[in-house]
Amino acid sequence: KAGVTQTPRYLxxxxxxxxxxxxxxxxxxxxxxxxxxxxxxxxQFLFEYFSETQRNKGNFPGRFSGRQFSNSRSEMNVSxxxxxxxxxxxxxxxxxxxxxxxxxxxxxxxxxxSRLTVL
Amino acid sequence: xxxxxxxxxxxxxxxxxxxTLDCTYDTSDPSxxxxxxxxxxxxxxxxxxxxxxxxxxxxxxxxxxLNFQKARKSANLVISASQLGDSAMYFxxxxxxxxxxxxxxxxxxxxxxxxxxx
Numbered sequence: 001k002a003g004v005t006q007t008p009r010y011l012x013x014x015x016x017x018x019x020x021x022x023x024x025x026x027x028x029x030x031x032x033x034x035x036x037x038x039x040x041x042x043x044q045f046l047f048e049y050f051s052e053t054q055r056n057k058g059n060f061p062g063r064f065s066g067r068q069f070s071n072s073r074s075e076m077n078v079s080x081x082x083x084x085x086x087x088x089x090x091x092x093x094x095x096x097x098x099x100x101x102x103x104x105x106x107x108x109x110x111x112x113x114s115r116l117t118v119l
Numbered sequence: 120x121x122x123x124x125x126x127x128x129x130x131x132x133x134x135x136x137x138x139t140l141d142c143t144y145d146t147s148d149p150s151x152x153x154x155x156x157x158x159x160x161x162x163x164x165x166x167x168x169x170x171x172x173x174x175x176x177x178x179x180x181x182x183x184x185l186n187f188q189k190a191r192k193s194a195n196l197v198i199s200a201s202q203l204g205d206s207a208m209y210f211x212x213x214x215x216x217x218x219x220x221x222x223x224x225x226x227x228x229x230x231x232x233x234x235x236x237x
Binding site: 056092110 | 152162164221227
């Protein structure tokens, strides 16, 4: 069973540019979440998409956006890049089951991440 | 207030010894899940073990076990017979909320860097 695939793995951009990162979830997983990881702030939740709809959003500026396609693949976009956007961006997928008994049991399976460096 | 607290920034452990990584959490949601993830230097987050708030037994997965003390709100990870390949960052995380309500989220601790010494 293929895992979560993120592309590109590494990229370098300059301030003011924009970037698009891609994530292909595990087959059958309808929920895709994005996280930003930096040495200073740790792992922070960006947003979650389910059935092409953004269902949950973290506390990030509007420069950070995303979308999900009908095949559950997701992209996130960062516009007007700042130095502080340099980070490892992790995508994760899950079944997102809503059963009351198993509400906490949705295991997130992560991809290897996209490491963005902003110069 | 921190939702997930990992008080050990780094640990050094002799190979083949057992190691306990500490994690305490804070939530008022009666239904939640606790996870441990391993992050090697390659960056990928690898799921290790899960404990549900209603689970009566402590979770175990091979060499990993979770020491769940609900009243104390702690969920420590125990790795038995440590191996060199266990050297990595370890993150404790808590999942709260309901997916269809749009408020389910996973909150991570700051992590513990574990180094296994030969």
